[in-house]
Amino acid sequence: AGAAGARSASSSEPAAAPAAATVGSRVVPVPAAVRAGGGTFRITRGTAVEVTRGSADAGRVAGYAAALLRPSTGYPLPVVPVPAGTRSGAAAAAPGAIVLALGDTDRGLGDEGYRLRTTPRAVTISARTAAGLFHGVQTLRQLLPARVESRTAVPGAAWTVPDADIRDVPRYAYRGAMLDVARHFLTVAQVERYIDELALYKVNTLHLHLTDDQGWRIAIGSRPRLALYGGSTGVGGGPGGSYTQDDYRRIVRYAASRFLTVVPEIDGPSHTNAALASYPELNCDGTAPPLYTGTKVGFSSLCVPKAETYAFLDAVIREVAALTPGPYLHIGGDEAHSTSAADYVTYMDKVQPIVTAQGKTVIGWHQLDSAHPVPGALVQYWGTAGNETAVVDAAKHGTRVIMSPANRAYLDMQYTSTTPLGQHWAGYVDVRTSYDWDPATFIAGLPAGAVAGVEAPLWTETIRTDADVDYMAFPRLPGIAELGWSPAAAHDWNAYRVRLAAQGPRWQELGIGFYRSPEVDWA
Ligand code: TNX
Structure with missing residues (x-):
């Protein structure tokens, strides 16, 4: 029958x-x-x-x-x-x-x-x-x-x-998505929901941006004020939140059940106001600043010359590494506008060995290439131009690159000037712009094989709810996932937009409220 x-x-x-x-x-x-x-x-x-x-x-x-x-x-x-x-x-x-x-x-x-x-x-x-x-x-x-x-x-x-x-078979082994749980805290349930959405498109890596100026989102046993005080608010002054270590373990386990690896990020030396507010000794003047609930970037810095800074990093990275079965630990390193260039290099020279001592592979935002990336480190490229001497030079010496160009892969960019939510500092990123590029050639002059994969970050200055997350990720996330999985020869916007349209009814069944971009003839 x-x-x-x-x-x-x-x-x-x-x-x-x-x-x-x-x-x-x-x-x-x-x-x-x-x-x-x-x-x-x-x-x-x-x-x-x-x-x-x-x-x-x-x-x-x-x-x-x-x-x-x-x-x-x-x-x-x-x-x-x-x-x-x-x-x-x-x-x-x-x-x-x-x-x-x-x-x-x-x-x-x-x-x-x-x-x-x-x-x-x-x-x-x-x-x-x-x-x-x-x-x-x-x-x-x-x-x-x-x-x-x-x-x-x-x-x-x-x-x-x-x-x-x-x-x-996948084109790249690293196919990631990032959630910024620091600007607005996202609950375990929200993260698990996103993991299920990622799995549908064969994404295998979840990068959690756990710390930033507005909030510290993971409990550290030896530094309890980080989560208790540093995690007590967020952008706009909401109640914030943080993961207990059990919460984090739950996320890691749930991700593993969908064959995703979790990459935790402890950002520094900038994007650290929540930590600086929690522990005065991390500040060069010994005075804790107030908690921060705005959306400026680059104003905070850990005190690079102080020994306390590295005792703190060692304690935090030790605990986070122990909770993380995956091979990577992300050290941030973006937008260190309040750290001198020399201090930035010092910081990176000191924090990377702390990570490798815990048996983890370093990932940093691509500014790490202006310092001394340790052997085996990866950098995450978030620029827009694609002419990047430091990244190309580092790649020639073996530092591999995760591609997240902000004007293509950033899920927090507005689709158009009239769509709600998101920012537009890297431009408006509609579906075709987000899909129609090649990770292997976006940065001119990168040696073959230098690209480890792609990642779609979702920063959450303007994002709070599941509906917000879905609206920004769909329909762009599947396009970045396809850039990570499918062979370059299969890349074709006109064919892609037909396949993408076929996903619409599926998202409706799943309760995913997506942006009905006019670039796609939705079924
Ligand atoms: C830049 S990209 C940042 C984040 C912001 C984002 C907003 C990067 C590594 N840093 O701090 O949230 O822009 O789009």
């Missing part, structure tokens, strides 16, 4: 549409390679999620996939562990299975790639890692009708997966 159903469902689709065109008109990021598969597949009441036995991580992906598909389909979708090497759907009952097969022998799939194949009997996602299976599930999700995202059963819907054989 399942196979027959699949056939009749497929006959109502445009018969001539080749698999690549069907998939290529729906999925963001566009998969690296799509061919015709073995026929369309349909999820029915009898469908099970079969998963290779023996891997807890793969089992969790199967549980996640089943939980994702149950509410809208109303089907039981049991998770059934099967022995490794089971052929696609072989163990399945007649209606066919969703098969998550760990242990693909295609080495080219790497740490995150996957293959997705349909036949009328099964849809099989295979990968070498659970992360690859997870990314394949996101593709499966986008191949299904948008109503699959409904949180309530949609009776009578045909849950058809179009015919396809997809082999998909």
Whole structure:
């Protein structure tokens, strides 16, 4: 019955549409390679999620996939562990299975790639890692009708997966998004909601900007006033907030369940008023400034000559590193307008070894390149011009670059002069501007291989609610995610805007209020 159903469902689709065109008109990021598969597949009441036995991580992906598909389909979708090497759907009952097969022998799939194949009997996602299976599930999700995202059963819907054989691997290993939880504090629930949105587009890194002038957002056991006092307000003078260490652990765990790595940022030497207000000894004159609730930047500085500064950094970085399983720790370093150039270099020379001593890889905003980035450090480029001597010179010596050009990748830029929310110091950034650039060539003269990936930062001077976050991130975030995942050769605005339009109904089902940019013909 399942196979027959699949056939009749497929006959109502445009018969001539080749698999690549069907998939290529729906999925963001566009998969690296799509061919015709073995026929369309349909999820029915009898469908099970079969998963290779023996891997807890793969089992969790199967549980996640089943939980994702149950509410809208109303089907039981049991998770059934099967022995490794089971052929696609072989163990399945007649209606066919969703098969998550760990242990693909295609080495080219790497740490995150996957293959997705349909036949009328099964849809099989295979990968070498659970992360690859997870990314394949996101593709499966986008191949299904948008109503699959409904949180309530949609009776009578045909849950058809179009015919396809997809082999998909990411262009870059670092595909990030940043939340500034310092200007306006965002709760654990708000962060988890965003993590789910990021996962849909195969983003694998969540950078948390935890500290700034307006607030310190993570509890540090040995310096309790940072969170208690430094975290007690935010932009506009609201009540602020901060994460307990358990809250932070929860975020890290939730991110890991969606295969995202958390990168914590402790910004300095500037963007530190909340810390300076909490501990007078961090100030050169020994006097704590008042808390700050405005939106100016670059006015604060830790006291570079004082030993207390480095005792403080060691204590903070030690605790944050211990809470963070991921390899990176971000030290900020942007807009140090109140720190002399010499002091800036001194600060960076001292803070980087504190990070590496905790076994973490340093990331800094790209001004770090005007100091001495330690071997292995990465810089995050947030400029706009693309002619950057210091960045190119450092890259020639091995410092890799995460691309976040503000006039392209900043999700807090206004779309147009008339859209609410956001700033426009880097210009107005509508959907095409945000998508239509190449991370590899944006900075002229960067050596090949210098780009580690892309990141879309969301600064929150004007952002408070989930609705605010969604409005700024959608529809731009998926474009940055595609720049990070899809091959450069697949980059095509005219094709992208069609695939992006197909996401609109999905966001509606998910309750994501997005900006209906006139650059896209929304469905
Ligand atoms: C610049 S970009 C900043 C942030 C602001 C942002 C607003 C960067 C590394 N620093 O402090 O929030 O602009 O767009």
